[in-house]
Amino acid sequence: MRLSELVSNLTPTTYSQLALLIFLGVFIAIAWRHRRLTTAHTEAAALPLADDAAPLARPEVPHE
Amino acid sequence: MTQPDTLRYDDAIVRKFVAATIFWGTIGMLVGLYVALQLAVPQLNVAPYLTFGRLRPLHTNAVIFAFAGNALFGAVYYSTQRLVKARPLSDLLSKIHFWGWQLIIASAAITLPLGYTEGKEYAELEWPIDIAIAGVWVVFAVNFFGMLRNRREQHLYVAVWFYIATIITVAILHIFNSLAVPWSPLKSYSLYAGVEDAFMQWWYGHNAVAFFLTTPFLGLMYYFLPKAAEKPVFSYRLSILHFWSLVFIYIWAGPHHLHYTALPQWAATLGMLFSVMLWMPSWGGMINGLLTLRGAWNRVAADPVLKFFVVGITFYGMSTFEGPMMSIRSVNALSHYTDWNIAHVHGGALGWVGFMVFGMTYWLAPRLYQTKLWSTKLATVHFWVATIGIALYVVAMWAAGITQGLMWRAFDDTGRLQYPDFLETVTRLMPMYWVRALGGTLYISGILMAAYNLFKTWQTRPATYAEVEVEVPPRVRDGATAKAEHHGHWHRKYEGLPATFSVLVAVAVIVASLFEIVPTFLIKSNVPRIATVKPYTPLELYGRDIYIREGCYNCHSQMVRPFVDETVRYGLGGVPTEYSKPGEFVYDHPFQWGSRRIGPDLAREGGRRDEYWHLRHFDNPRSTSKGSIMPRYPHLLRDDIDYGSIQARINAMVTLGVPYGADAKRDAAAMARAQAEEVAAKLVKLGGPAGKTHKDVIALIAYMQRLGVDIRAGRNDLPEAAPAAPTPAGK
Numbered sequence: 053m054r055l056s057e058l059v060s061n062l063t064p065t066t067y068s069q070l071a072l073l074i075f076l077g078v079f080i081a082i083a084w085r086h087r088r089l090t091t092a093h094t095e096a097a098a099l100p101l102a103d104d105a106a107p108l109a110r111p112e113v114p115h116e
Numbered sequence: 117m118t119q120p121d122t123l124r125y126d127d128a129i130v131r132k133f134v135a136a137t138i139f140w141g142t143i144g145m146l147v148g149l150y151v152a153l154q155l156a157v158p159q160l161n162v163a164p165y166l167t168f169g170r171l172r173p174l175h176t177n178a179v180i181f182a183f184a185g186n187a188l189f190g191a192v193y194y195s196t197q198r199l200v201k202a203r204p205l206s207d208l209l210s211k212i213h214f215w216g217w218q219l220i221i222a223s224a225a226i227t228l229p230l231g232y233t234e235g236k237e238y239a240e241l242e243w244p245i246d247i248a249i250a251g252v253w254v255v256f257a258v259n260f261f262g263m264l265r266n267r268r269e270q271h272l273y274v275a276v277w278f279y280i281a282t283i284i285t286v287a288i289l290h291i292f293n294s295l296a297v298p299w300s301p302l303k304s305y306s307l308y309a310g311v312e313d314a315f316m317q318w319w320y321g322h323n324a325v326a327f328f329l330t331t332p333f334l335g336l337m338y339y340f341l342p343k344a345a346e347k348p349v350f351s352y353r354l355s356i357l358h359f360w361s362l363v364f365i366y367i368w369a370g371p372h373h374l375h376y377t378a379l380p381q382w383a384a385t386l387g388m389l390f391s392v393m394l395w396m397p398s399w400g401g402m403i404n405g406l407l408t409l410r411g412a413w414n415r416v417a418a419d420p421v422l423k424f425f426v427v428g429i430t431f432y433g434m435s436t437f438e439g440p441m442m443s444i445r446s447v448n449a450l451s452h453y454t455d456w457n458i459a460h461v462h463g464g465a466l467g468w469v470g471f472m473v474f475g476m477t478y479w480l481a482p483r484l485y486q487t488k489l490w491s492t493k494l495a496t497v498h499f500w501v502a503t504i505g506i507a508l509y510v511v512a513m514w515a516a517g518i519t520q521g522l523m524w525r526a527f528d529d530t531g532r533l534q535y536p537d538f539l540e541t542v543t544r545l546m547p548m549y550w551v552r553a554l555g556g557t558l559y560i561s562g563i564l565m566a567a568y569n570l571f572k573t574w575q576t577r578p579a580t581y582a583e584v585e586v587e588v589p590p591r592v593r594d595g596a597t598a599k600a601e602h603h604g605h606w607h608r609k610y611e612g613l614p615a616t617f618s619v620l621v622a623v624a625v626i627v628a629s630l631f632e633i634v635p636t637f638l639i640k641s642n643v644p645r646i647a648t649v650k651p652y653t654p655l656e657l658y659g660r661d662i663y664i665r666e667g668c669y670n671c672h673s674q675m676v677r678p679f680v681d682e683t684v685r686y687g688l689g690g691v692p693t694e695y696s697k698p699g700e701f702v703y704d705h706p707f708q709w710g711s712r713r714i715g716p717d718l719a720r721e722g723g724r725r726d727e728y729w730h731l732r733h734f735d736n737p738r739s740t741s742k743g744s745i746m747p748r749y750p751h752l753l754r755d756d757i758d759y760g761s762i763q764a765r766i767n768a769m770v771t772l773g774v775p776y777g778a779d780a781k782r783d784a785a786a787m788a789r790a791q792a793e794e795v796a797a798k799l800v801k802l803g804g805p806a807g808k809t810h811k812d813v814i815a816l817i818a819y820m821q822r823l824g825v826d827i828r829a830g831r832n833d834l835p836e837a838a839p840a841a842p843t844p845a846g847k
Binding site for chain 2: 070071074075079082083092093094095097
């Protein structure tokens with residue numbers, strides 16, 4: 053069967069079902085991959101708290 | 117070994133965006149209060165450019181694109197620099213971005229009151245401004261992705277993913293929904309018509325809420341909440357699921373705005389299902405936010421920043437519960453076209469977006485101005501006043517929405533509509549409108565306190581700002597480094613590759629969109645043609661453009677839903693009408709289905725009343741409809757029809773595929789003049805004034821009298837027109 057024939061035989065319901073399956077697959081893959089807490093997760097979560105490293109200098113600039 | 121580098125953050129651009137946020141927020145909310153008062157006191161519609169229909173889009177555009185827009189840009193520039201350890205690509209691009217966006221807002225503030233609108237909610241701005249928006253958005257994207265390219269931190273933190281999704285998706289939505297054929301330097305017609313236009317508009321409209329008012333503010337939450345709480349996000353793994361689920365599911369939900377309309381049922385059902393599924397990621401995100409405060413709840417009592425964040429995130433949870441609930445078909449049957457929608461959007465806008473912005477602003481102020489916040493006490497007062505304001509606003513609009521929805525569908529014991537006069541269902545809402553205005557006033561007094569507090573803080577800034585210089589690791593090169601550092605950990609690997617990550621986001625959004633858009637546009641059975649439906653005459657088209665210019669769609673729908681109460685209410689001569697069919701709208705560029713009924717539906721208006729009634733109604737609605745809150749339009753009786761512009765309008769419609777005949781293509785103006793003379797003659801015959809033949813009102817009346825007429829053509833069982841309304845003595 054050619055692709056064009058396949059597509060023309062699909063109903064809107066089939067598109068929706070297919071999309072739901074794709075989403076479910078991606079969701080399960082991501083959930084499975086991240087099922088265990090790793091050091092990488094802990095490090096990543098701490099990034100906002102690590103962004104105020106001690107400044108080297110505070111050069112002064114005129115007001116914009 | 118590579119030596120560490122140094123970096124200076126660009127906080128000047130953040131200061132600019134934060135100041136613009138508060139400035140435009142104040143303006144946008146004041147306009148909102150004014151339009152709210154216009155519903156309670158219609159005499160406040162004092163001039164053509166200050167009517168509800170023209171100001172309401174100004175309010176929505178100002179609070180969405182000016183207030184929320186400037187806030188999200190400020191949040192993105194502040195947090196991303198620190199998260200990826202890089203400056204934006206170019207200071208010049210940052211300036212072009214800032215000033216370009218302010219110019220766009222100023223253009224909107226001028227053109228919308230002047231009546232230049234595309235007539236599509238939240239996408240009203242005309243084509244030259246749309247092009248400018250696309251241009252400035254590209255500048256923002258180049259500046260942002262250039263910053264990621266130059267980054268010194270390998271991992272892209274979850275907030276940055278939300279920013280990436282925002283930039284990519286908003287670009288896609290804006291471009292495809294704004295496609296139009298211009299017919300003058302400031303006017304155009306939508307490329308799509310009827311059902312397809314409605315679908316595209318709400319695909320855009322819903323996802324503008326998702327990707328302009330939700331994802332960037334979730335990014336803001338994931339960065340600023342841990343900063344304020346001094347705790348890492350509760351679960352980074354949950355944030356990953358939150359992100360991908362939200363991005364994939366949100367894009368499907370738009371059709372829930374079109375339940376029971378002429379949109380095919382399969383599309384509306386799909387929108388409903390995905391809306392209900394949205395509960396999962398939305399509440400996952402809310403829980404992740406609130407649990408980030410574990411061990412820090414004692415600080416919430418003393419810190420206004422945390423107060424704003426906690427209540428903001430709670431409103432996110434409430435709104436994302438209410439939205440899916442309202443998308444359920446049976447609930448939507450009651451809530452749609454009522455003030456319940458207004459309650460819902462303001463719970464999200466004032467509670468979620470507003471409070472996250474204020475929390476961020478109060479947290480940023482001491483850091484940006486390098487001094488203490490002028491008054492923590494005033495910020496706390498702001499919090500309480502605004503919270504009470506939202507509560508009053510939302511409860512009043514819930515009450516108004518449910519009241520009106522129930523009144524519309526009420527039948528008495530004899531099987532007749534209990535409230536057949538639509539006006540009864542409007543005047544009943546007046547107490548709720550006053551409570552809403554009070555709530556809005558409190559909320560606005562809060563932003564005025566914020567403006568004063570920030571101004572006083574700014575006044576105590578140091579003579580010169582100290583620009584922070586930090587030590588950063590060497591620049592990260594995409595590809596090799598990412599693969600080496602994260603070998604075997606596929607998601608982290610892609611997080612380290614902004615280009616690949618962005619493509620994945622785009623694929624998620626585009627695939628989901630195409631699954632709905634392709635069948636809607638390509639399956640012809642979605643829009644069965646109706647042989648009697650013909651294009652508007654040149655004069656009717658001109659009248660329709662006046663309808664769009666005056667923003668009539670802000671108060672009137674053109675969609676009779678398949679409910680008995682609606683077919684009876686909008687029936688003619690005691691005979692129920694047909695509900696609206698997809699084929700009726702094939703020449704409607706743009707569609708005008710509306711989303712709120714402050715006034716009655718107009719889909720079957722043609723022939724219900726005579727020409728003179730319409731003229732008096734436009735001149736002063738209260739002369740024909742006691743208690744009406746519609747603005748007066750006396751300028752329509754004064755302003756001349758611009759016959760010279762009609763041919764360009766017809767030519768644009770022909771370009772869009774509307775099948776006009778040879779006469780219209782050759783001399784549309786002459787056709788319009790001839791029809792205007794017929795309408796004016798009928799008006800005089802009914803006792804109306806002479807000398808109105810070439811006035812705007814004649815074109816608008818012609819359009820009104822055409823609405824819903826085509827579907828009655830050839831039907832012997834339906835009356836052609838209602839008996840003429842009695843003319844008042846002395847007129």
